[in-house]
Amino acid sequence: MIPADTPIWLAFLLVSAAMTVIVAVRYFLACGLFALATARVRPGLYAGMRGQIGKEIRWSMIAAFIYGAPAGIVFWLWRHHGYSLLYADFGAYPLWYLPLSVLIYLFVQDSCFYWSHRAMHGSQRLFRLAHSVHHESRPPTVWTAMSFHPVESISGAIVIPLLVFFVPIHLAMLGVVLTAATIMGVVNHMGWEIFPRRFVHSPLGQWVITASHHERHHEEYRCNFGLYFRIWDRLCGTDRGLSARLTSQREPGAPAQAKSQDKALR
Numbered sequence: 103m104i105p106a107d108t109p110i111w112l113a114f115l116l117v118s119a120a121m122t123v124i125v126a127v128r129y130f131l132a133c134g135l136f137a138l139a140t141a142r143v144r145p146g147l148y149a150g151m152r153g154q155i156g157k158e159i160r161w162s163m164i165a166a167f168i169y170g171a172p173a174g175i176v177f178w179l180w181r182h183h184g185y186s187l188l189y190a191d192f193g194a195y196p197l198w199y200l201p202l203s204v205l206i207y208l209f210v211q212d213s214c215f216y217w218s219h220r221a222m223h224g225s226q227r228l229f230r231l232a233h234s235v236h237h238e239s240r241p242p243t244v245w246t247a248m249s250f251h252p253v254e255s256i257s258g259a260i261v262i263p264l265l266v267f268f269v270p271i272h273l274a275m276l277g278v279v280l281t282a283a284t285i286m287g288v289v290n291h292m293g294w295e296i297f298p299r300r301f302v303h304s305p306l307g308q309w310v311i312t313a314s315h316h317e318r319h320h321e322e323y324r325c326n327f328g329l330y331f332r333i334w335d336r337l338c339g340t341d342r343g344l345s346a347r348l349t350s351q352r353e354p355g356a357p358a359q360a361k362s363q364d365k366a367l368r
């Protein structure tokens with residue numbers, strides 16, 4: 103750990119660098135794992151996309167620093183000065199608050215993403231400046247999950263470091279939120295649906311975003327702006343449902359002759 107008498111600028115630099123490495127490693131692990139799954143389940147899906155994937159990884163490494171630096175600084179301020187409402191004692195709040203805090207964090211993150219994302223699609227200048235990088239991935243791949251222009255990365259990177267000053271959360275639950283964010287970001291760009299069709303078309307599936315939903319955003323741009331939930335899209339009339347390309351794909355492991363049944367299910 104960093105000694106307590108380290109000058110604050112050096113401490114900030116070190117924790118920013120450490121957290122950047124953690125975010126980058128997390129990116130490579132999650133993307134690498136789901137890229138392997140893609141190669142098994144949809145062989146050739148990313149064929150001929152090396153150039154695009156290289157760009158996605160480069161943008162993602164810049165994003166790793168933009169996400170890592172404020173997270174590292176806030177974590178250091180908590181560890182050394184007790185700032186923020188992060189807590190490590192399971193007895194500090196009732197146990198029922200643990201899952202509730204996760205839902206609050208996911209909902210706030212989803213709301214900030216929906217409105218900033220919609221704003222970036224609502225202005226040509228803003229789109230070109232901040233969001234066109236993400237849509238250069240056509241079609242997206244697992245590596246697109248963090249492929250953002252620095253301006254867009256900043257808008258996403260400040261949400262949780264700010265939220266820990268207003269909404270208490272246990273360190274382990276923060277880990278759950280960050281893990282969910284990483285996995286959902288990757289699987290929603292994967293180019294195939296990992297969730298069973300039964301779930302995607304279930305009542306719960308109507309409110310949760312999976313690859314079939316986000317893929318449609320990448321196909322049509324002006325709809326499906328949410329991150330985890332379809333609540334804002336549904337309330338604001340921007341939900342256009344699922345990508346026909348993804349929902350018409352055969353489910354992993356299903357026999358080829360099930361294709362006609364798939365159509366009936368849609």
Ligand SMILES: [Zn+2]
Binds near residue numbers: 291
């Ligand atoms: Zn996307």
Ligand SMILES: [Zn+2]
Binds near residue numbers: 237323
């Ligand atoms: Zn977009």
